[in-house]
Amino acid sequence: MPRFSANLGFLWTELSLPEAIAAAKVAGFDAVECHWPYDVPAELVRKALAENDIQMLGINTRRGDVMAGDNGLCALPDRVTEARSAIDEAIDYAAAIGCCAVHVMAGFSNGAAAEDTFIDNLQYACLRAEKHGITILIEPLNRFDAPDYFLSTTDHALRIIEAVAKxxxxxxxxxxxVQLMEGDLENKIVNLLPHIGHIQFASVPDRGPPQKGEIDFAALFELIDNLGYKRPLGAEYKPNGPTEHTLEWFRTYS
Structure with a gap:
């Protein structure tokens, strides 16, 4: 049976991060992950993780100036200093709390200069992360929710990974x-599994709990399990009410 991680960027957002970690443990999740934990001192998060005997699987680099429209910095040619500061911060924070991965956010950009910048920044991130045993993740975002985001397809992501060569x-x-941009989830999972460091999910098209919509979650979770992927799958959905009231899927698939 699959194991699951609660994404605390969407789940239990009414609670403080330490409280949300405890709530996820009580609910039965095997791990947690979040987006931007930086307003909470790392020692408080580390303490909550230890007290609840649960691991933080991943965090994101900062988006930048959100009020100005930033959604990541690492593919922006004119903001390399800020991008590397965000990378340093994320890796240091992850190391302090025992988190095993950092998602390096590309941002809104395009073209050859953006690609070169992203590759250079990712190589920098990989070298910094390697010292702590941390994996660097990149994630294609769909064009409907994140128009003009640098990375939107798995093919492009794979080319970047090959170019970084770490x-x-x-x-x-x-x-x-991936469903919104490309579909064909079963074949893509099978073919890309050697390159996949983390899997997340939500229903399509509403990004709600995995109980309806276009994706056959039962079939995909079974496929992932049968392929031997044993890391927890990230529940990154928008709850349509209190998180506890949206966990029927968890009881079904756990």
Missing amino acids: PNIQLMFDLYH
């Missing part, structure tokens, strides 16, 4: 984003 860079494969 052993600790992998693909964040989000069923929601």
